[in-house]
Amino acid sequence: MDKEQLEQFRGILINLRTEIGGEYERAVETTNEQFGDSNLPDANEEASRTIERRLHLQMSDKNHQTLTQIEDALDRINDGEYGICLECGEDILPARLQLIPYARFCVECKENIERGTGQTG
Numbered sequence: 001m002d003k004e005q006l007e008q009f010r011g012i013l014i015n016l017r018t019e020i021g022g023e024y025e026r027a028v029e030t031t032n033e034q035f036g037d038s039n040l041p042d043a044n045e046e047a048s049r050t051i052e053r054r055l056h057l058q059m060s061d062k063n064h065q066t067l068t069q070i071e072d073a074l075d076r077i078n079d080g081e082y083g084i085c086l087e088c089g090e091d092i093l094p095a096r097l098q099l100i101p102y103a104r105f106c107v108e109c110k111e112n113i114e115r116g117t118g119q120t121g
């Protein structure tokens with residue numbers, strides 16, 4: 001991958017980080033605001049709040065995971081290892097990186113991992 005492409009992906013990753021980072025902060029804030037009060041809700045309200053809260057936390061977790069992967073990808077750009085599959089060492093297709101700029105594995109390895117043989121090493 002040439003320097004120009006790397007810089008392009010770096011820009012994409014930084015934008016994505018800002019975008020998801022903002023969402024993550026908001027989700028955590030909303031969760032705290034909505035559920036931090038000490039009023040006792042009735043049973044139905046409590047049930048729906050519990051569901052809502054779980055959704056918020058799930059979203060936060062997923063975003064948090066993505067943020068970590070974005071940070072890792074930016075590190076790999078700095079180390080000159082960006083766009084290389086962590087599993088087999090082959091280049092990850094640029095088309096795949098355009099879809100998922102923080103992808104760590106090539107399509108084949110990702111499928112192998114997701115097929116879940118239980119052996120990730």
Ligand SMILES: [Zn+2]
Nearest residue numbers: 085088106109
């Ligand atoms: Zn691979």
